[in-house]
Amino acid sequence: MLQTLLGDFPRREYMLNGHNACAGCGPALAVRYLVKVSRQEAVIVIPASCWSIIAGVEPFRSLETVVLHCPFPAAASVGAGIKKGLEAVGDTRTQVIVLAGDGATFDIGMQGLSGVAERNEDLLYVCYDNEAYMNTGTQRSSASPYGSLSTTTPAPRAKSSPKKEIMKIMAAHRIPYAATASVAYPADLMAKMQRAMQVKGFRFLHIFTPCMQGWGSPVEFTVRLARLAVLTRIFPLYEVADGARYRISSFPEEHIPIEEYLQGQKRFAGLDESQKALLQKEVDRNWAALCRQADHSPFISDD
Amino acid sequence: MQFSSKSGWPRPGVLQETVPTPMNKTGSWRFLTPVFQESNAPCRLACPLESGIPHWLNKVRQGDLQGAWQVMQVYNPFPAITGQVCYRFCEEKCHRASWDEAVAVREVEKAVGLWRHKNYRTDKTGQNGRLKELAGKKVAIVGSGPAGLSCAYYLRQSGAAVTIFEKLPLAGGLLATGIPDYRLPRDILAKELKILEAEGVNFRTGREVGQEISLPELQAQFDAVLLAVGAQQSRRLQVKGEKLPGVSGALEFLGDLHTGRRKAVAGQVVVAGGGNAAVDAACMAKLRGAREVSLLYRRSREEMPAHPEEIEAAAAAGVNFVFETVLQEICGEARVEKVCALHTAPSRRGEPLQVLPETAFELQCDLLIVAAGQESNLPALDPALQNAVQQANKKNPARGSLNLENKLFAAGDALTGPASVAAAIFGGRQAALQLRQALGEQPGTAAPEPSGRTSGFNRGLLPPAETATPDSAAAFSEQFKTRAAVYPGIAPPLQGPQEAIGYDNLNAFLYPKQGRQVATQQEAGRCFSCGTCSRCGVCWVFCPEPAIKQEPDGSFQILLDYCKGCGICAVECPAGVLSMEEVPGHGT
Amino acid sequence: MGRKLLDGNQAAALAVKLARAQVVCAYPITPQTSLVESIAGMWAQGDFSGEYVSVESEYSALAYLIGAAYAGARTFTATSSQGLAYMHELLHWAAGARLPIVMVNANRALGAPWSLEPDHLDSLAQRDTGWIQFYCAAVQEIMDTLLFSFRLAEETRLPCMVIYDGFVLSHTVEVVEPPLQKQADAFLPAPPAKAALQTEQPQNLQAVTSFQYLARVFQERHLDMLQVPRVAKKLTREYAAILGRSYPLVEACGLKEAATVVVAAGSAAQTIKSVLPALNSPEGPTGLLRLRLFRPLPAEEIVSLLARPHIQRVVVVDRDLSAGLGGIFAQELRALLQGSPFEGKICELNLAGGVDLTPQLLRRGLKAAAAGGGEQGRIIWGVDL
Incomplete structure (x- = not known):
């Protein structure tokens, strides 16, 4: 353990350097934290995504555990199958973690994801969300926010629909544990990972992992933007137990306008003032709803 | 039945050997390189002691008060005292003040001092034997104020035999006689003196140099003499009636109270002056029984040279401030009975004073305390010294202390005029450095000289190098690696231009806005550690490679073989000691 | 049981x-x-x-x-x-x-x-x-x-x-x-009770x-x-x-004297087999080649079974259709028998869409084949018969 300003951090790395992520990669950072918790106790399943590359091109590997790649829409089912298979051959200890991007989660893998969630398979599903198909060069996904540009929503026809509310979808499945986390808040992220590892049944972590290449920002701002997303409340941090009981992990003290977050991201270059106001309204409404939820049905944790 | 491959290639789907990615030297992707460069924190620049505040705060944050004391004593051997009386120059400049509230540096300092008091074992003989380059040397120190005590501490650390000559029966100088006891509880001073005695400092109280023993005699008997006689010669107001009984200088008044020559104060007291001595005297008079205390100052409250903290304390004690007023005359038959005063037009300090003749008024007065400033005690000791000081200053301008001719040194208020306790301690520390040099310090045992090449966590103890641009990856790596902790016995003074860094890159997550904490450790944790690597590990935590490694000694190293140069570490470093630079030969 | x-x-x-x-x-x-x-x-x-x-x-x-x-x-x-x-x-x-x-x-x-x-x-x-x-x-x-x-x-x-x-x-x-x-256990032992994935042995399976x-x-x-x-x-x-039971990869019936061999898979072959004795085409006796294993295609077995001089014609029954080419079994046989005496003589009786292979339909199909209706890649459509 290392004493840092962020608390105690496990020192040992289970993600090796020399991996193929771009400089300043948010998903790489997220997984570095995740595997510090899961160590060598889990099999990791990766569908087509940035991590297909980061985990290492044959014969390389960047993670100190078993990594399995699988087709794009199949991750949730493959993961659940591994768990069931391991149990069938007598291994009840090893956990299975699906590590999927927003495309594999919000879009193409939604059916299988809903399936495993409904069956409450014993699986930890981690969605690292960089809000577009980044591995293939920034095409929009249903996780792309309103008003964002991508190669498939090019200027002036930015995305006109809002980001899919995946957490609501997961909560609606009444899974035992779901949480949002951010690479800017690693202590929180790892605490949630720890909690998720201890829960039996289907668990879902939605991790905000900025992609500076895709968002059009300087690479050094990965963590800063992730933090701003939380502080501006566009990506609030919270947990949901059994799909009903909410707990907000951090209450941003000041109300930082969404503009702070939007500026400097080229993908939002097309937003005019009225659209920004619309986005702000949406953010405020969602935050208020989340607060109400947390007030009315507080999260009761056994920790 | 074996279905092993005929081609000899590993089959997918069955266990096979993989190659860990560290084979890939992804550092070659980099075109910007993190460069480690510490700078001085604003608190350190503001501190008369030039104390490495972020360093010892960091030790306190980690709960290591022993370590904090080890760092502290390099700059300041008396944190229990400064923790009481220092005017918190550091806190005025604290970057955290514009975030939420300044770090309560003085409170933490006091805690370190009190920890030292509690944990110092007085039965311990001698010292830790770390630096003994002055073993066998004898040094006389004239004056037992903060400058003399500080010098004595450091000289004992160096192994010299130290004798302090104090003309009063009690040691401590201004700390004992000048500073009001509500600001510095005397048991703290007593403990400090006791520790010094236990460290082997020889106190000769009630021995006035020039009376019982002459300066030349001292010079003959000792290898060196330090004059730390202070500045307690009260200036005169040059008004009529100043010689009347019932008129006293501020320091004399405070001294009489603290030494017990004056037991109590009664009646109507008027204090003339606006410095700390004036305010202290007014406050003490009120606390010791004066019916009413009026403090006359010729300009406004904002212009008062006294520290705002003092002014507030006096106001709270019930001192009546009369601003923009000057004394015109002191009246009385056998002793002072009343004073005549005039108002002045508003003016700033330094501007000529314009008296308004029509505004004369009178004040009842049983005791008039004059605090028109103090002068060095040196000329009183020997008029020739004034000249010697001037000569030495010309040769090598004083920074807290001076090496006069003939193994004679001067330091503290005696040299600088009335300043602060912290400045006096600094003077004593400086004098110790000079004495160590003059008394034949062995080369190699000196405090390490600052250098741009050696850098790391402990660098903040030393002045930063003006420029430290590494020219190769290897040199950088070496530079970022922290040396083993080397705490020189005495911190050398800051040199060259220093710039306090900003704190644009502040991580609000690490430093949530909050008021001052109660617990010392928590309070120390509020420090941004501006410009000073505190080994907090944030660079390591946020590296997506990870290309930052912690060495067993706690230092951090950037693995340039893998650093892709994203710059997250430079943005997130709460101390601002990392920056991204184009380094020739790195990457493409 | x-x-x-x-x-x-x-x-x-x-x-x-x-x-x-x-x-x-x-x-x-x-x-x-x-x-x-x-x-x-x-x-x-x-x-x-x-x-x-x-x-x-x-x-x-x-x-x-x-x-x-x-x-x-x-x-x-x-x-x-x-x-x-x-x-x-x-x-x-x-x-x-x-x-x-x-x-x-x-x-x-x-x-x-x-x-x-x-x-x-x-x-x-x-x-x-x-x-x-x-x-x-x-x-x-x-x-x-x-x-x-x-x-x-x-x-x-x-x-x-x-x-x-x-x-x-x-x-x-x-x-x-x-x-x-x-008996089942004797043939097929229980799988080993050991996980094939051991997390202490890092792997990166099916990586790019x-x-x-x-x-x-x-x-x-x-x-x-x-x-x-x-x-x-x-x-x-x-x-x-x-x-006590076994199944060949390619089942052959009546090939010893057959002039015509019907190649089929699945239940259609069972139908053919049951009517085989009564199935003499105008060219002589009819045999059956049932493709039980299709992938991998048991090429050696098929070729050696058909390597009899009295076999004049091969009729492939296909209950499938690769539009633009024809029945898939027929195409595979044509490719396999390229350069053999059967080249150009492989007829295709296509039952795509699930046309039921009745003995009557089979007879009509064999007749059409004997008439050369299925040669040179032409299809004899079951639905037309």
């Missing part, structure tokens, strides 16, 4: 039970549904030792099994038609990852339009996915082939598909003699590869596929020794 009256699906379910499959995951689709229901029923009653998981799609069913097979479990699924097509991507993946998954496909025509007819295109369209394919002709054979397939798949580390005509076999009750559990690796992966899979007939023959002998 004695003899039982079972339909194809029930027989398959029983075989899965006897095989001690550990993870069964399926999505119901007509005409496979009763198979899944049978297993679910046994599972619910505690008669099935493995886990049965009912998922939300065929895609997830196979994905689930890919996961379970990676873990080292013995796995089974069943599907049909659209469901198999929906699995397509994962069929490739399972074979590429060399996972010994066993599946049943009850043939049914692919839409559009909707249909329940036993067209073979659903499974034939998957011939290039790298799966072993068996086409069964009887309920007993379904049961035996399925049990056999688990062993074959595990030994060759190739996934295996056991195929039979929807309704015609899946829902037709026949008298079968199920193996005893101990360059052609240097990929070419080897493909080449190797092909070479291993070519070994399947040899392994299957060895296992057939073992099976026969334990259970």
